[in-house]
Amino acid sequence: MGRLPLFCMAGLAACLLALPAFAGGHNPADYPLRVHVFQFNSHSHYYHQALDVVDGEGRANLYENGQPRGFDFSYRCSDRLRTSAGYETYLARWKKQDRTLEILLPQFGKPGAMEACELKVEMKDSMAYYKHNGLVNEEPAAAFKQWMDRRQYDPEHGMNEPVKAAGAAGATAAPQPE
Secondary structure: OOHHHHHHHHHHHHHHHHHHHHOOOOOHHHOOEEEEEEEEEEEEEEEOOEEEEEEEEEEEEEEEOOEEEEEEEEEEEOOOOOOOOOOOOEEEEEEEOOOEEEEEEEOOOOOOOEEEEEEEEEEOOOEEEEEEOOEEEEEEHHHHHHHHHHOOOEHHHOEOOOOOOOOOOOOOOOOOOO
């Protein structure tokens, strides 16, 4: 008889551990990449006066293995996409290498809750995007990486805000947040 309660408790513990997977929870540790969205357009689709799906296309940078890579994307998600504020990035992971990225969108009014959104991507060869004077521009990824190194900017490793480059005396160089 002593085994039955222990068996039941083990089953209950297993069910409780599996609950976040059924509740749509996402483990941030499963999203090692970072995506910075510079611009996009969107079209909201409603069903019975409630938002059903949002789709569109845009431009962003992917930070993977310390390297920046620009890409164009299309998306169809259950929630609205937003441009990255300042230097903020979205958590991301590959669903299909160089074809489909999954990013996590924070849900307003629900601290810690995130919704997954798939981006169909077209990766740019050796190019990264940056914003300057309100316009999205592109430059060689190697030049953008040099900027990242000089300013200790590495969103994959928690360095989410660039620091002023040594000897920059107040000058700021592209890319700048807007």
